[in-house]
Amino acid sequence: MSMQPRYTRVMTPSGVRDFLPREAARKRAVEAALKTTFERWGYEEVITPTVEFLESLAQSNGPDMAEKAYRLFDREGHTLALRYDVTTPIARIVATRLKDEPRPVRLHYVANVFRHEELRAGRQREFWQAGVELVGAPGPAADAEIIALAATALEAAGLREFRLDIGQVGYFNGIIAGVELERDVRRALRRALLQRDYVALPQVVAETGLPESKQRLLNELPRLQGRGEAIERALSLADNDGSRAAAENLAAVYRALEAYGVQDRVWVDFGMIKDLDYYTGMVLEGYSPDVGFPVCTGGRYDQLIAKFGVDCPATGFVIGVERIMQALEGQSAPGEDGRPAPAWLVASDAAGRTQAIEAAARLRADGLRVVADVMERSLDEALEYARARGIENVAFFTAGSRRTFHGPGLQEREGGPC
């Protein structure tokens, strides 16, 4: 006998949710806008499995994944995991099944991913991602396309106020490259920048024992941001070839953005350190004032695909679908109520049934949303149901006759299209 508490029958587990019709319609509208934009830029859709081998998914995802992946076992004893991101499966695909495709390859996806997150501050355990990967193009023009596409897609989804912050991980890496740092110190340094713990940063920097000039530069990173002039500043402050090359690369990306007309959406931040170890160049995060977390994240990851056997540069981004929905709620865009009610209710008595069903078919063929009564409702009952559902056209068929009702008050009118 089941001793399960009742809530396991009537509720869903923490971190997953239902989308009722109104929310589902809003979600699909966001996804459709993103998808249409991706397709217009030549990014083709791929659909990857919900379940894959853990070993494959673990190639790009750091130690976090060990704790957060939903795991299961197949009948042969392999460890499997639910889809954790889509970039990694795409890396696998382009290194294997699409390995002979002419480069660059442009792919997009819209998919749900699963992570056992601590439930706080806007995190869910199943959430939806829409993203693109531009594979096989190494230069700043490719990174500029990715940034411009992110801006275009966010606009297409209806976001009015947003900003894209771009950085270059090579700038930070250049400062500490070739310097012997204890693993703990290096980790603490990355952590302080990643978490934006600017109280700890100067203390950690002091512990590195690096030369004075490098310490100053590390402490300056949080302030090394602004419009294009921040890149100039970064260039003049760079004390090594790696940082200089990174700043020059970002300058080229930024210049290329001008032609797309999205420069005013872009902010440069050399203090932006991403949490994934795999970023190798330009990095990207998108923010909306109404959402306390990034709505978009991405960048260049030239090392990942090699883990699947083919050395190949790549860049891309991912947008959090629910976060866009939240941002749109914040700016309360008018006319985006979602869930349009059906246009027509068609009902009848027993004798008028065939005519009613045929009329419904004609209206549907014209592209209208039509519900046909299946409850044998009387005229009054049909009108009452239509009012409750917000349906503004009702047709009621009896043997050889038809009455139609229109408008919010469902006034009877002679004739009509039905």
Place this chain on the structure above:
Amino acid sequence: MLTVALPKGRLLGDLVPLFRRAGLDVSGIAAADRRLVINGGPVRFLICRASDVPTFVEYGAADVGVAGKDVLWETEHDVAELLDLKLGRCEMVVAVPKRSGIQRVTQLGFNSRVATKYPRVAARYFREQGIQVDVIPLHGNIELAPLVGLADAVVDITETGRTLRENDLVPIASVGVSTARLIANRVRCKLQYEPIAALTAALRQGLERGLESHD
């Protein structure tokens, strides 16, 4: 306009002069008794429970806030930490009853019970020391727990050590020193970079002025 979440209680009394020295209009806070939202020129203040400040900031209900490092250790919120305000200084310690004779944490027995308002900090600290303990979360009057046999040790914050002494507890280890920090929402500290940077700089100056006036 920036929204600033401030902790009510004793720390607020220290923050008001600091914010005044930083050039902010804090007259509303000084005058307010029960109001929780106070306008101060270009800034709006929210007065909330100290341990809730990071939550308001993490979710973006406030752009910036002031929270004790002890609270940040415990709650591990994803917020930016901009400035050490050097106020509300206290030490988080492991303390035991004097009569126990214990002098080091390693002398605590296997599965000793540790009472604390900071269960995560305590669990992390003992894990790092390689000591297995049972953490007992309490909401207040932690010192009571060892007196009545509920716990063998406590992890708590102390300013002067007086409350510990009065309850015959002696500190045997320091977990860390906590001060008040200026924190910011991680998106707002980017989108509102200029006003938040200006506030940070003003508070830094306010701190320096405060130090001079003590000389």
